[in-house]
Amino acid sequence: MKAEEIKAQILDLTEEYYKEVFAKETDFAPGDRIGYSGRIFNEKDMKNLVSSALEFWLTSGHYTEEFEKKLSEYLGVKYCSMVNSGSSANLAAFMALTAEELGERRIVPGDEVITVAAGFPTTVAPIVQYGAVPVFLDVTVREGNIDVSKLEEAVTDKTKAVVLAHTLGNTFDIALVKTICEKYRLWLIEDNCDALGSEYQYQGEWKKTGSFGDISTCSFYPPHHITTGEGGAVCTNDIKLHRLINSFRDWGRECWCKPGVDNTCKQRYTGQFGEMPKGYDHKYIYSHFGYNLKATDLQASVGCSQIEKLPGFVEKRRENWSYLYAGLKSLEDVLLLPEKTPNSNPSWFGFLMSVQEGCGYTRDGLADYLERHNIQTRYLFAGNLIKQPCFNEMRNKKQGYRVVGKLDNTDFIMTHSLWIGVYPGMNKAKLDYMIACIYAYFKRECPSTPS
Numbered sequence: 001m002k003a004e005e006i007k008a009q010i011l012d013l014t015e016e017y018y019k020e021v022f023a024k025e026t027d028f029a030p031g032d033r034i035g036y037s038g039r040i041f042n043e044k045d046m047k048n049l050v051s052s053a054l055e056f057w058l059t060s061g062h063y064t065e066e067f068e069k070k071l072s073e074y075l076g077v078k079y080c081s082m083v084n085s086g087s088s089a090n091l092a093a094f095m096a097l098t099a100e101e102l103g104e105r106r107i108v109p110g111d112e113v114i115t116v117a118a119g120f121p122t123t124v125a126p127i128v129q130y131g132a133v134p135v136f137l138d139v140t141v142r143e144g145n146i147d148v149s150k151l152e153e154a155v156t157d158k159t160k161a162v163v164l165a166h167t168l169g170n171t172f173d174i175a176l177v178k179t180i181c182e183k184y185r186l187w188l189i190e191d192n193c194d195a196l197g198s199e200y201q202y203q204g205e206w207k208k209t210g211s212f213g214d215i216s217t218c219s220f221y222p223p224h225h226i227t228t229g230e231g232g233a234v235c236t237n238d239i240k241l242h243r244l245i246n247s248f249r250d251w252g253r254e255c256w257c258k259p260g261v262d263n264t265c266k267q268r269y270t271g272q273f274g275e276m277p278k279g280y281d282h283k284y285i286y287s288h289f290g291y292n293l294k295a296t297d298l299q300a301s302v303g304c305s306q307i308e309k310l311p312g313f314v315e316k317r318r319e320n321w322s323y324l325y326a327g328l329k330s331l332e333d334v335l336l337l338p339e340k341t342p343n344s345n346p347s348w349f350g351f352l353m354s355v356q357e358g359c360g361y362t363r364d365g366l367a368d369y370l371e372r373h374n375i376q377t378r379y380l381f382a383g384n385l386i387k388q389p390c391f392n393e394m395r396n397k398k399q400g401y402r403v404v405g406k407l408d409n410t411d412f413i414m415t416h417s418l419w420i421g422v423y424p425g426m427n428k429a430k431l432d433y434m435i436a437c438i439y440a441y442f443k444r445e446c447p448s449t450p451s
């Protein structure tokens with residue numbers, strides 16, 4: 001009983017501490033820093049984190065299970081595996097598709113995987129690391145997503161999968177991508193790291209992104225829609241893929257006991273695997289060359305309370321995006337504004353803008369102007385991944401990857417585009433200030449602020 005009382009006191013004090021240190025809102029004054037994103041948390045998140053610390057379990061446990069259940073319910077998928085980052089999620093998702101258990105559909109080195117070069121590097125990294133061949137298609141500038149017009153042309157008898165992110169929350173053309181995947185029996189990995197809460201209408205039904213691919217991934221790094229600090233998740237509706245994902249996450253092992261639990265299968269000492277002696281401890285049987293990508297309950301505990309706030313966060317991101325769009329609309333002759341994919345309701349990660357060619361202004365100039373006015377900006381991640389130093393060797397040898405068509409829009413985004421924040425930490429004053437600064441850069445008078 002004493003322990004419970006102490007815990008209650010600690011949690012009360014945690015709430016008090018939160019209110020004292022973090023809960024005080026200060027009014028925005030022009031010139032104050034406006035981040036492109038940031039963690040939004042309350043006393044519930046801090047209390048969950050402290051509760052988990054007091055349990056001192058430290059690896060994945062009951063909070064992880066609860067979080068996985070809540071996230072799979074939210075997305076409308078059957079299975080969810082928490083991991084320690086979005087990059088780990090992409091790694092586990094891809095490696096699951098290389099498993100021997102998948103027979104002729106398994107990805108082997110030299111097989112091709114269709115993706116885009118305008119995005120985040122760790123969507124593509126597992127493909128390269130495994131020795132499969134990324135096949136790059138161009139993107140469309142305003143949507144920032146794969147230009148599907150050449151998708152079918154990119155498919156060869158070596159193609160095994162399509163791996164794509166929903167750029168800055170805007171969904172790629174799921175209907176067309178799924179049609180091609182089904183026609184050629186290709187796996188689809190949906191990198192949902194920047195799009196948690198986005199919706200897409202498919203065959204008359206609105207569903208969350210992250211539920212369309214064979215596997216989908218999430219990131220909970222602080223700028224993302226919800227945060228666990230470091231953290232990610234891999235989701236699927238397929239039990240076989242789920243077991244493979246968990247195996248690659250958990251050292252490549254065959255057994256599916258949770259941390260700290262033995263003999264879930266009740267046949268721990270009776271099986272025969274590979275050329276191991278019959279009855280060799282199932283806990284130490286390895287079906288795959290895996291990793292340890294598990295997250296901890298400390299992270300999951302925060303996820304459990306963050307996810308309750310997610311619907312509100314998503315609404316706020318949509319509102320902020322629409323407000324910026326309305327406010328910047330009359331700059332369209334100098335600034336290309338983002339465009340929502342048809343049949344989608346994005347949960348925006350950011351507001352993408354491209355400075356029009358030949359208008360006398362530049363993206364770098366705009367970024368510099370905004371940063372000097374304390375507005376944080378971001379380029380679209382890696383720009384054209386093929387031009388990054390990590391690609392030097394492959395690019396110089398012209399091997400290990402393929403490009404279908406030209407990557408003109410990818411290059412355009414690399415040189416003309418940037419994005420600013422729409423996260424729930426924005427308010428009208430900050431949005432108005434960002435709009436006013438963008439008008440000022442283009443030496444235009446800012447019209448009265450949109451309502």
Ligand SMILES: Cc1ncc(COP(=O)(O)O)c(C=O)c1O
Pocket residue numbers: 085086087088090119120122123165191193194219220221231232
């Ligand atoms: C599209 C996309 N995929 C994957 C990741 C990697 O996530 P993490 O930073 O959690 O490793 C990011 C990171 O922001 C991302 O934007």
